[in-house]
């Protein structure tokens with residue numbers, strides 16, 4: 261029988277899509293250059309070069325619960341995360357990466373027309389994600405030196421504003437904000453202030469105590485960076501008590517966290533001396549990489565509190581240099597949107613000492629060839 265394609269009288273696929281999704285800007289995904297280089301040094305996504313801790317690896321190897329759903333509401337994982345960060349387990353909301361927790365937050369708060377304030381240049385997921393929920397995402401740019409601008413944020417926060425996102429330390433600049441500026445936003449904002457601490461472990465800074473002073477503050481974290489579990493997708497947030505009940509309604513019953521991933525995360529949190537060693541190593545290597553880069557004429561790394569460096573190159577547009585690094589099998593990021601002011605910069609994750617040395621040597625060679 262010949263197959264028939266139903267015309268679906270008057271069916272218009274575009275009309276089915278939510279207007280907010282139709283107009284939502286896409287998150288910039290970068291593809292590896294074709295043909296693929298034989299060498300792949302991935303310094304583009306701020307992952308850990310060292311992977312999971314030994315206890316986490318052992319937990320993954322021994323995991324045998326594939327056919328069972330994880331515990332309801334991810335209770336043991338929330339317990340372990342709460343214990344680690346120092347908050348009651350009931351206030352911890354987890355998900356498949358911090359991206360997913362941001363989605364839970366958006367589902368809890370946002371309706372079309374609500375406003376979300378972010379400070380560019382910042383993490384590229386905020387704008388498409390919140391826009392997809394119908395929010396108007398307003399950029400209150402960082403002040404010179406990539407400083408938070410509390411005055412501007414507070415004057416932009418009107419009665420349609422539900423959320424201010426403060427990414428501290430900030431991605432992609434790697435910078436840490438003045439604590440007084442962060443606290444002022446928390447104290448005076450008429451809305452939720454979510455502090456994204458994805459890189460907190462490298463900065464040695466935690467904003468959790470602000471939650472005791474201000475009922476509108478929440479903290480967002482991830483196991484992707486310091487714990488080397490990016491592929492497992494585990495993020496979490498400490499939500500204010502007034503919000504947590506609603507967020508739990510929105511969070512799927514199994515929290516979008518796979519049982520094997522939860523087992524790995526729980527085992528990691530039982531291996532903190534090892535992870536502290538990894539953090540210390542990455543911080544030392546970051547400073548060594550920064551010194552090495554400063555030896556290249558015209559190259560200036562920005563002081564970083566994270567596991568990556570934003571690096572200024574002696575060019576107007578670092579895009580072609582980043583592309584050439586990719587052809588040589590060294591992947592780093594470029595943020596080409598002119599309004600971000602980052603065109604002469606690249607962002608490089610701190611890899612192993614060998615990877616860092618290869619990156620620096622290739623960058624030096626490419627800049628040298630360009631100058632010749």
Ligand SMILES: Cc1ncc(COP(=O)(O)O)c(C=O)c1O
Pocket residue numbers: 305306356357358359360383427431456458481482483484490493494495
């Ligand atoms: C600032 C910031 N927030 C959140 C995330 C997302 O983390 P996850 O891997 O947990 O989704 C990242 C990842 O790069 C990030 O840089």
